[in-house]
Amino acid sequence: MSTALFLYNPAAGRFPLSEKRLKALLRTLYDYGVRVETAITQPSQETSLNLENKDLLIVYGGDGTLHGAIPEAVKWQVPVALLPAGTTNVLARELGIPRDPERALSLVPQRKLLKIHLGQAILGGKRRYFHLMAGIGFDGDVISRTGQRMKKALGMVAYWLVAHVSLLKYPMTPFELSLEGEVHQGTFAVIGNASRYGGELHLTPKASVQEKCLDVCLFTSQQRWRYLLYLWGVLSGRHLRYPDVLYRKVQHLKVSSDCPVPIQLDGELIGQSPMEFASSSEGLLMVVP
Incomplete structure (x- = not known):
């Protein structure tokens, strides 16, 4: 046996x-x-x-x-x-x-086994793996406001309800991303190791768990109304066409900000900026269909 x-x-x-x-x-x-x-x-x-x-x-x-x-x-x-x-x-x-x-x-x-790629967050020399995504800014605020009891009772609906609160209350704090020689500002970024973000939302649609890199989708606007357009873009699969949305594939990136911004890994709040992220040389063996 x-x-x-x-x-x-x-x-x-x-x-x-x-x-x-x-x-x-x-x-x-x-x-x-x-x-x-x-x-x-x-x-x-x-x-x-x-x-x-x-x-x-x-x-x-x-x-x-x-x-x-x-x-x-x-x-x-x-x-x-x-x-x-x-x-x-x-x-x-x-x-x-x-x-x-x-x-x-x-x-x-x-x-039947498949080895999937992993990302890692680096803070103070300590590394933490993630298999799906990291989120910087707006969605970190959503995660911080969504309690376990609410998730248990409402499932995915809990995140949608809390997102409305964050849209009204989150200060849209700007941060800076250093992407292998490029520097950009934004208020929300997803670092995707997988194409799906949550449910059937595809914020990093070009990402794959079999590709040894990280996909970065950066939303740059500080205007709240613009986030409604971002949402429509994500739901319709057109957000990458927007001029204020940046998409890159990288091996390493850094986030910094004057005021701390919340950061989540795989849907769990882990800390605040500054932080680094990198493609991991390690993989995870998964049993697949």
């Missing part, structure tokens, strides 16, 4: 993992010939895991739960089987993983 660690966030998404469902999933894994140990985590926490002598890490949760498990999975080079159970499940959408945990579990016996 192969061995696996089953990592789960009991409060992930709107439908927490019940003891009955957990037992059913573990029983299915046993039928697949997988001997399992379990561990509990919380979203966004970098989780200390002992993956020595493990053939597989199974993550039941959302993008935040996976985010916390990445350092150990990379360290031990153990493949990850994702059972999507979060609010938006962006990586599952990106990789075509079924968003039903039981159907996603059926991929385990096939063990």
Whole structure:
């Protein structure tokens, strides 16, 4: 039999993992010939895991739960089987993983693997991986205002509601991005490692988790009304045509500002500017269809 660690966030998404469902999933894994140990985590926490002598890490949760498990999975080079159970499940959408945990579990016996690229945020010499995106400015404010209880109750709707509040209250603080010799100012930037930003929103549509670079989409206007146009552009797939939207592919970038601006990684608030970002030489092995 192969061995696996089953990592789960009991409060992930709107439908927490019940003891009955957990037992059913573990029983299915046993039928697949997988001997399992379990561990509990919380979203966004970098989780200390002992993956020595493990053939597989199974993550039941959302993008935040996976985010916390990445350092150990990379360290031990153990493949990850994702059972999507979060609010938006962006990586599952990106990789075509079924968003039903039981159907996603059926991929385990096939063990088809894909190594995906990772980005990293660098602050004070400490590096932190991200698999989807980093957000600077406006969306960092949205994340900071969206509580876990609200996300649990409303799902994606919570972000849309809070975005209206941020549009009225966020000061649209300008920051400076240094992009490998170019310097630009903006009020909102997405550093994409994947094409999807949340749900089916594609802020960095040219990005791919298989490409070893980071895609930067910078929105430069400080005018609030302009953000309504940005939203329409994103929804219609035309935002890259706007003259005040900049798009670049880079290996490294820096953000700085006179006043601190909030920064999020994979949908979790991690700090404020200044900060650096870089393409990582490490990758994450994922079980895919």
